[in-house]
Amino acid sequence: MNKNLNILIITFLILFSNASYSQKLTASANETQVFINSQLQVTYSLTGGSADNFYPPSFKGFQVVGQSTSSGGGMTIIVNGKVVQGGGGEEQWIYFLVPTSIGKFTIDAAMATVNGKKIQSNTLTIEVVSSGSKTAKQQNQSNQNIPDVKDKDIFVKAFVNKNNPLQGEQIIVTYKIYTRVPISQYTIDKLSQFSGFWSQDLLKENEKIKQSNETINGVTYVVAEIRKVALFPQKSGTLTIAPLEIECLAQIKIKTKRNDPFADFFKDPFFSNFPDPFAESYQNVKKSLKSNALAINVKPLPSANKPDDFKGTVGSFSLSSQIDKTKLKTNEAANLKFTISGTGNIKLVEKPALSFPPDLETYDPKINDNINNILSGISGSRTFEYLVIPRSAGTFKIKPVSFSYFDLNKNKYITLTSPEYTLRVEKGSGNEAGAVVTGINKEELKYLGSDIQFIKNQKFALKPLGIYFYNSLNFYLLLLIPFLLFLIFVFLNRKRIKENSNIVLVKYKRATKVARKHLKTANKFLKENNKEKFYDEMFKAMWGYIGDKLSIPVSDLTKDNMVETLKMKNVEEELINKYLEILNYCEFARFAPSGELTEMKNLYSKTIDLISELEQKIK
Amino acid sequence: MNNVFSINRDSFLRYVRFIVCGLLFVVIGFRVAAENNQNVIDKANQLYQKGKYEDALKLYKKVIDSGFEAAELYYNIGNAYYKTNNIPSAILYFEKAKKLSPNDDAIDHNIYIANLKTLDKIEVIPKFFIARWFNKIGDFYSTDRWAKAIIFSFIILLLSLSVFIFTRSVFLKKLSFSLMLIFFIATVFIFVFAQIQYSKVKDNKEAIIFLPSVTTKSSPDEKSTDLFILHEGTKVKITDNINEWSEIKLPNGSIGWLKSNSFEVI
Numbered sequence: 001m002n003k004n005l006n007i008l009i010i011t012f013l014i015l016f017s018n019a020s021y022s023q024k025l026t027a028s029a030n031e032t033q034v035f036i037n038s039q040l041q042v043t044y045s046l047t048g049g050s051a052d053n054f055y056p057p058s059f060k061g062f063q064v065v066g067q068s069t070s071s072g073g074g075m076t077i078i079v080n081g082k083v084v085q086g087g088g089g090e091e092q093w094i095y096f097l098v099p100t101s102i103g104k105f106t107i108d109a110a111m112a113t114v115n116g117k118k119i120q121s122n123t124l125t126i127e128v129v130s131s132g133s134k135t136a137k138q139q140n141q142s143n144q145n146i147p148d149v150k151d152k153d154i155f156v157k158a159f160v161n162k163n164n165p166l167q168g169e170q171i172i173v174t175y176k177i178y179t180r181v182p183i184s185q186y187t188i189d190k191l192s193q194f195s196g197f198w199s200q201d202l203l204k205e206n207e208k209i210k211q212s213n214e215t216i217n218g219v220t221y222v223v224a225e226i227r228k229v230a231l232f233p234q235k236s237g238t239l240t241i242a243p244l245e246i247e248c249l250a251q252i253k254i255k256t257k258r259n260d261p262f263a264d265f266f267k268d269p270f271f272s273n274f275p276d277p278f279a280e281s282y283q284n285v286k287k288s289l290k291s292n293a294l295a296i297n298v299k300p301l302p303s304a305n306k307p308d309d310f311k312g313t314v315g316s317f318s319l320s321s322q323i324d325k326t327k328l329k330t331n332e333a334a335n336l337k338f339t340i341s342g343t344g345n346i347k348l349v350e351k352p353a354l355s356f357p358p359d360l361e362t363y364d365p366k367i368n369d370n371i372n373n374i375l376s377g378i379s380g381s382r383t384f385e386y387l388v389i390p391r392s393a394g395t396f397k398i399k400p401v402s403f404s405y406f407d408l409n410k411n412k413y414i415t416l417t418s419p420e421y422t423l424r425v426e427k428g429s430g431n432e433a434g435a436v437v438t439g440i441n442k443e444e445l446k447y448l449g450s451d452i453q454f455i456k457n458q459k460f461a462l463k464p465l466g467i468y469f470y471n472s473l474n475f476y477l478l479l480l481i482p483f484l485l486f487l488i489f490v491f492l493n494r495k496r497i498k499e500n501s502n503i504v505l506v507k508y509k510r511a512t513k514v515a516r517k518h519l520k521t522a523n524k525f526l527k528e529n530n531k532e533k534f535y536d537e538m539f540k541a542m543w544g545y546i547g548d549k550l551s552i553p554v555s556d557l558t559k560d561n562m563v564e565t566l567k568m569k570n571v572e573e574e575l576i577n578k579y580l581e582i583l584n585y586c587e588f589a590r591f592a593p594s595g596e597l598t599e600m601k602n603l604y605s606k607t608i609d610l611i612s613e614l615e616q617k618i619k
Numbered sequence: 620m621n622n623v624f625s626i627n628r629d630s631f632l633r634y635v636r637f638i639v640c641g642l643l644f645v646v647i648g649f650r651v652a653a654e655n656n657q658n659v660i661d662k663a664n665q666l667y668q669k670g671k672y673e674d675a676l677k678l679y680k681k682v683i684d685s686g687f688e689a690a691e692l693y694y695n696i697g698n699a700y701y702k703t704n705n706i707p708s709a710i711l712y713f714e715k716a717k718k719l720s721p722n723d724d725a726i727d728h729n730i731y732i733a734n735l736k737t738l739d740k741i742e743v744i745p746k747f748f749i750a751r752w753f754n755k756i757g758d759f760y761s762t763d764r765w766a767k768a769i770i771f772s773f774i775i776l777l778l779s780l781s782v783f784i785f786t787r788s789v790f791l792k793k794l795s796f797s798l799m800l801i802f803f804i805a806t807v808f809i810f811v812f813a814q815i816q817y818s819k820v821k822d823n824k825e826a827i828i829f830l831p832s833v834t835t836k837s838s839p840d841e842k843s844t845d846l847f848i849l850h851e852g853t854k855v856k857i858t859d860n861i862n863e864w865s866e867i868k869l870p871n872g873s874i875g876w877l878k879s880n881s882f883e884v885i
Contacts, residue, residue, distance in 0.1 A: 460691040462657075462682070463689060493785060
């Protein structure tokens with residue numbers, strides 16, 4: 001009857017809720033007086049609407065040990081304070097409080113917004129008394145009322161999709177919670193340490209947990225995946241995954257005996273517009289759960305045909321590259337993109353080993369990840385974006401980039417190669433690259449303001465291209481001709497020297513010449529009528545001639561040895577006498593110049609005749 | 620018979636006339652070409668002064684194409700290239716001018732200025748001082764002037780030798796002997812200098828990098844290790860050639876291989 005009345009009232013309130021003014025938030029506590037060590041349950045009930053937001057009070061003097069929400073009597077699970085599943089009708093927020101100190105406390109009003117309207121609950125006054133003042137019996141009784149949650153009612157299990165993966169191959173570990181009792185809350189106590197793996201959570205936080213039903217041995221469980229991790233083993237061998245430990249609050253249905261006078265008071269039909277939380281109440285029971293440990297046997301990757309640039313990427317990938325321009329000017333930037341996409345440990349893909357020509361300025365690549373952590377594993381793409389700025393003009397080649405991975409489908413190593421890019425860089429306008437580098441390299445520049453010297457404007461001689469005087473025929477001829485002349489000279493001179501070596505012969509040959517020279521001079525004096533000098537020359541001519549001719553040195557020459565030698569040479573006596581006569585005359589005339597001009601002329605011609613005659617005689 | 624002879628005589632005369640005319644023509648043609656070129660150079664110089672460097676270049680180049688060269692001509696071309704901001708070409712032509720006239724301050728100055736605009740700064744390894752002196756003295760004159768000096772010195776040598784042989788005077792003999800000795804040594808040295816200059820001019824061992832930037836390789840192979848980068852305008856020495864590759868040496872002693880299309884021989 002009591003229950004029926006409640007339902008009636010709720011129905012009534014629901015009907016009125018459409019009018020949107022009849023929402024009511026009521027606060028109630030199961031006890032107004034609690035022991036310091038016991039638990040207090042505070043319930044906020046919203047009738048006549050559905051709350052958009054609920055703001056609990058601060059619960060000063062109490063510690064919140066648990067909370068649950070129910071609506072319309074259906075099961076509601078709250079994960080980390082958020083409603084995961086809810087229904088319509090009446091909504092309840094139940095807080096389990098433990099007092100922290102003794103005294104009288106007022107629990108402030110809670111607030112909720114319904115259809116944008118704020119509504120407030122009433123406040124509650126709770127008196128906390130020290131233990132012992134209340135009978136222990138009651139407490140014992142309430143403790144006995146809480147049944148223990150059995151292990152088979154709630155447990156956590158770990159699954160792995162592959163027990164024998166290759167090193168680097170993606171495996172997915174799923175933790176599932178199996179429960180036959182409603183769970184109000186759970187917290188993961190200890191995150192599994194995936195040592196030896198690179199891990200990536202696949203379930204996003206705050207994501208709605210999927211629930212399903214599963215029957216094991218004829219018992220139906222509600223199953224929820226609470227954690228799903230993609231694991232990439234980093235080494236081979238047997239790797240163990242430590243169990244996941246979680247703590248959860250299970251809601252156990254309990255039936256309390258209504259021996260509480262306050263409860264009886266609430267039970268009064270006149271106050272029955274309050275829902276009775278004790279009729280069918282849920283008690284939160286803390287339960288620690290531990291999953292099974294997993295042993296993964298990781299097979300090593302084949303060592304045969306392992307490419308040099310293999311960095312441990314396993315999966316199936318594709319490589320694409322793209323450059324936004326290949327013709328540019330100095331100091332203009334080009335964008336070079338390498339995209340590696342596929343399924344596998346894409347986040348471990350390292351930047352490609354690019355070797356840029358040193359004249360290209362580059363920076364570390366911008367790495368963009370587009371990774372989908374979907375439940376079936378990790379896939380996506382990783383883009384390496386290089387900014388390339390050529391600092392000087394020219395043609396530059398960006399060598400191809402290779403990326404190696406182990407393909408799980410084909411079961412072999414695959415090396416992907418990007419095309420080679422050729423950058424054609426033209427000189428940019430203005431003082432570009434040169435200025436940049438010059439500033440650094442040539443600081444000691446002193447002639448900054450100077451210029452080249454002016455062109456040569458004066459006339460200059462042109463010469464045939466590539467023809468040089470040195471080493472030319474002319475050059476050698478000009479060397480050879482003087483040399484030949486020299487040789488001829490030496491040759492002729494040799495003959496002369498040979499002859500010179502025979503002084504007698506020379507003198508003999510020169511005798512006439514010398515005589516003629518003297519006679520010539522004599523002739524000159526004759527014309528000048530210089531008698532003294534004339535006779536002198538005449539004497540020299542005759543005396544010298546005979547000395548030379550007879551090869552007698554002038555110092556040794558006397559008239560006596562002259563006559564003797566001439567005789568030896570078979571010269572006629574008459575001729576010798578004539579010669580002596582003229583010689584004597586000349587000698588005499590030198591000191592006493594006299595005689596007429598005709599006489600001198602006569603003497604001159606006579607002497608010439610005589611010398612000519614002697615010339616023929618002396619051989 | 621007389622007739623026949625006269626015909627022969629006529630044809631002979633005609634032949635002589637032809638030869639003479641031909642020679643005259645060649646000589647006159649040469650003169651005309653030289654004069655023409657002088658006109659072209661004058662015109663080019665005027666264009667240069669007006670700042671029309673490109674046009675001046677064309678005219679200067681025309682003279683070269685007609686088969687003539689001169690240090691001054693190369694120098695002017697280098698200037699024109701410099702003004703049009705074509706530094707490697709400017710350096711190339713300045714260096715060409717320097718080969719023909721190694722002891723010209725203006726050329727040296729312009730080479731220095733043009734080199735300020737190049738990127739590579741290469742420390743020159745100091746040579747052994749004797750080699751340095753030889754190079755410096757060698758640079759006093761161009762090859763042809765050295766060649767003329769050889770002839771001059773050689774003739775004096777021969778003359779003093781002749782005097783030495785001929786003279787009977789002790790004084791002249793002593794004088795001519797010392798002259799002979801001096802000019803013998805001089806001739807030998809001048810020959811060395813001329814040869815140094817000649818090999819500089821003729822052997823084409825130097826080149827100017829023409830590509831904006833080029834990477835030298837450790838061996839004549841595209842795949843070999845990159846050694847160092849050279850930029851346009853840098854002067855290198857060519858030490859070896861294999862197919863399309865040339866081994867180059869820098870003044871600082873670095874050696875690398877370059878493709879022959881990356882430079883222009885001076």
